[in-house]
Amino acid sequence: MRVEFPGFGRILVDGKVYEGDIVIYPSGKVGERKKWLSKRKHGTSHKLDPDELREYLTEEFDVLIVGTGAWGKLSLLPESGELVANKEVIEKPTGEAVELFNDLRGRRKVLAIFHITC
Incomplete structure:
Protein backbone atom coordinates (compact mmCIF):
# COMPACT_ATOMS: atom_id res chain seq x y z
CA MET A 1 0.00 0.00 0.00
CA ARG A 2 1.34 3.41 -0.98
CA VAL A 3 -0.13 6.74 0.17
CA VAL A 17 -7.91 9.66 -5.29
CA TYR A 18 -9.84 10.61 -2.16
CA GLU A 19 -11.13 14.15 -1.74
CA GLY A 20 -12.12 13.86 1.90
CA ASP A 21 -10.46 12.90 5.16
CA ILE A 22 -9.71 9.18 5.45
CA VAL A 23 -8.81 6.51 7.95
CA THR A 44 -15.31 22.09 14.28
CA SER A 45 -13.86 18.93 12.86
CA ASP A 62 0.73 -0.42 17.60
CA VAL A 63 0.96 3.12 16.25
CA LEU A 64 -1.66 5.81 15.66
CA ILE A 65 -0.61 8.37 13.08
CA VAL A 66 -2.71 11.52 12.89
CA GLY A 67 -2.15 13.60 9.76
CA THR A 68 -3.12 17.01 11.10
CA GLY A 69 -3.73 18.68 7.73
CA ALA A 70 -1.66 20.71 5.31
CA TRP A 71 -1.21 23.41 7.96
CA GLY A 72 -1.60 21.25 11.08
CA LYS A 73 -5.11 22.32 12.15
CA LEU A 74 -6.41 18.93 13.38
CA SER A 75 -5.51 18.03 16.96
CA LEU A 76 -6.13 15.04 19.15
CA LEU A 77 -8.02 16.15 22.26
CA PRO A 78 -6.41 15.12 25.57
CA GLU A 79 -9.42 12.92 26.35
CA SER A 80 -8.89 11.16 23.02
CA GLY A 81 -5.26 10.62 23.87
CA GLU A 82 -6.35 8.80 27.01
CA LEU A 83 -8.07 6.18 24.82
CA GLY A 95 2.57 15.47 4.23
CA GLU A 96 4.99 14.31 6.92
CA ALA A 97 2.45 11.85 8.35
CA VAL A 98 2.05 10.21 4.93
CA GLU A 99 5.82 9.74 4.63
CA LEU A 100 5.94 8.20 8.10
CA PHE A 101 2.97 5.95 7.30
CA ASN A 102 4.69 4.66 4.16
CA ASP A 103 7.85 4.00 6.15
CA LEU A 104 6.17 2.17 9.06
CA ARG A 105 3.33 0.35 7.26
CA GLY A 106 5.16 -2.86 6.42
CA ARG A 107 6.90 -3.14 9.78
CA ARG A 108 4.22 -2.19 12.31
CA LYS A 109 0.45 -2.26 12.73
CA VAL A 110 -0.51 1.31 11.89
CA LEU A 111 -3.85 3.05 12.28
CA ALA A 112 -3.81 6.35 10.39
CA ILE A 113 -6.21 9.28 10.31
CA PHE A 114 -5.50 11.82 7.59
CA HIS A 115 -6.99 15.32 7.47
CA ILE A 116 -6.42 16.51 3.92
CA THR A 117 -7.30 20.18 4.04
CA CYS A 118 -6.14 22.85 6.49
Whole structure:
Protein backbone atom coordinates (compact mmCIF):
# COMPACT_ATOMS: atom_id res chain seq x y z
CA MET A 1 0.00 0.00 0.00
CA ARG A 2 1.34 3.41 -0.98
CA VAL A 3 -0.13 6.74 0.17
CA GLU A 4 0.61 10.10 -1.45
CA PHE A 5 -0.43 13.61 -0.44
CA PRO A 6 -0.07 15.74 -3.56
CA GLY A 7 -1.51 18.74 -1.75
CA PHE A 8 -4.47 20.44 -0.16
CA GLY A 9 -7.75 18.57 -0.58
CA ARG A 10 -6.52 15.30 -2.13
CA ILE A 11 -4.89 12.12 -0.94
CA LEU A 12 -4.05 9.04 -3.00
CA VAL A 13 -4.03 5.45 -1.78
CA ASP A 14 -2.51 3.07 -4.31
CA GLY A 15 -3.35 5.61 -7.01
CA LYS A 16 -7.01 6.02 -5.99
CA VAL A 17 -7.91 9.66 -5.29
CA TYR A 18 -9.84 10.61 -2.16
CA GLU A 19 -11.13 14.15 -1.74
CA GLY A 20 -12.12 13.86 1.90
CA ASP A 21 -10.46 12.90 5.16
CA ILE A 22 -9.71 9.18 5.45
CA VAL A 23 -8.81 6.51 7.95
CA ILE A 24 -6.50 3.64 7.03
CA TYR A 25 -6.79 0.60 9.26
CA PRO A 26 -3.96 -1.85 9.96
CA SER A 27 -5.68 -4.39 7.67
CA GLY A 28 -5.37 -1.94 4.76
CA LYS A 29 -9.06 -1.04 4.70
CA VAL A 30 -9.65 2.61 3.82
CA GLY A 31 -12.66 4.41 5.27
CA GLU A 32 -14.09 7.89 5.42
CA ARG A 33 -13.27 9.90 8.52
CA LYS A 34 -16.44 10.41 10.57
CA LYS A 35 -15.55 14.00 11.35
CA TRP A 36 -19.17 15.03 11.89
CA LEU A 37 -18.97 13.28 15.28
CA SER A 38 -16.36 15.80 16.41
CA LYS A 39 -17.98 18.75 14.63
CA ARG A 40 -21.34 18.12 16.32
CA LYS A 41 -19.74 18.41 19.77
CA HIS A 42 -17.10 21.06 19.22
CA GLY A 43 -18.39 23.09 16.28
CA THR A 44 -15.31 22.09 14.28
CA SER A 45 -13.86 18.93 12.86
CA HIS A 46 -10.37 20.15 13.81
CA LYS A 47 -10.63 18.58 17.28
CA LEU A 48 -10.50 14.79 17.25
CA ASP A 49 -13.09 13.85 19.89
CA PRO A 50 -13.05 10.55 21.84
CA ASP A 51 -16.45 9.57 20.37
CA GLU A 52 -15.01 9.88 16.88
CA LEU A 53 -11.75 8.12 17.73
CA ARG A 54 -13.64 5.16 19.26
CA GLU A 55 -15.17 4.56 15.82
CA TYR A 56 -11.71 3.70 14.47
CA LEU A 57 -10.48 1.48 17.31
CA THR A 58 -11.82 -1.68 15.71
CA GLU A 59 -8.52 -3.37 14.84
CA GLU A 60 -5.42 -4.05 16.87
CA PHE A 61 -2.63 -1.52 16.21
CA ASP A 62 0.73 -0.42 17.60
CA VAL A 63 0.96 3.12 16.25
CA LEU A 64 -1.66 5.81 15.66
CA ILE A 65 -0.61 8.37 13.08
CA VAL A 66 -2.71 11.52 12.89
CA GLY A 67 -2.15 13.60 9.76
CA THR A 68 -3.12 17.01 11.10
CA GLY A 69 -3.73 18.68 7.73
CA ALA A 70 -1.66 20.71 5.31
CA TRP A 71 -1.21 23.41 7.96
CA GLY A 72 -1.60 21.25 11.08
CA LYS A 73 -5.11 22.32 12.15
CA LEU A 74 -6.41 18.93 13.38
CA SER A 75 -5.51 18.03 16.96
CA LEU A 76 -6.13 15.04 19.15
CA LEU A 77 -8.02 16.15 22.26
CA PRO A 78 -6.41 15.12 25.57
CA GLU A 79 -9.42 12.92 26.35
CA SER A 80 -8.89 11.16 23.02
CA GLY A 81 -5.26 10.62 23.87
CA GLU A 82 -6.35 8.80 27.01
CA LEU A 83 -8.07 6.18 24.82
CA VAL A 84 -4.75 5.30 23.20
CA ALA A 85 -2.44 5.97 26.14
CA ASN A 86 -0.86 2.51 25.77
CA LYS A 87 -0.04 3.07 22.08
CA GLU A 88 2.50 5.19 20.26
CA VAL A 89 0.73 8.31 18.95
CA ILE A 90 2.31 10.55 16.34
CA GLU A 91 0.72 13.80 15.16
CA LYS A 92 2.30 15.52 12.16
CA PRO A 93 1.18 17.69 9.26
CA THR A 94 -0.34 15.37 6.67
CA GLY A 95 2.57 15.47 4.23
CA GLU A 96 4.99 14.31 6.92
CA ALA A 97 2.45 11.85 8.35
CA VAL A 98 2.05 10.21 4.93
CA GLU A 99 5.82 9.74 4.63
CA LEU A 100 5.94 8.20 8.10
CA PHE A 101 2.97 5.95 7.30
CA ASN A 102 4.69 4.66 4.16
CA ASP A 103 7.85 4.00 6.15
CA LEU A 104 6.17 2.17 9.06
CA ARG A 105 3.33 0.35 7.26
CA GLY A 106 5.16 -2.86 6.42
CA ARG A 107 6.90 -3.14 9.78
CA ARG A 108 4.22 -2.19 12.31
CA LYS A 109 0.45 -2.26 12.73
CA VAL A 110 -0.51 1.31 11.89
CA LEU A 111 -3.85 3.05 12.28
CA ALA A 112 -3.81 6.35 10.39
CA ILE A 113 -6.21 9.28 10.31
CA PHE A 114 -5.50 11.82 7.59
CA HIS A 115 -6.99 15.32 7.47
CA ILE A 116 -6.42 16.51 3.92
CA THR A 117 -7.30 20.18 4.04
CA CYS A 118 -6.14 22.85 6.49
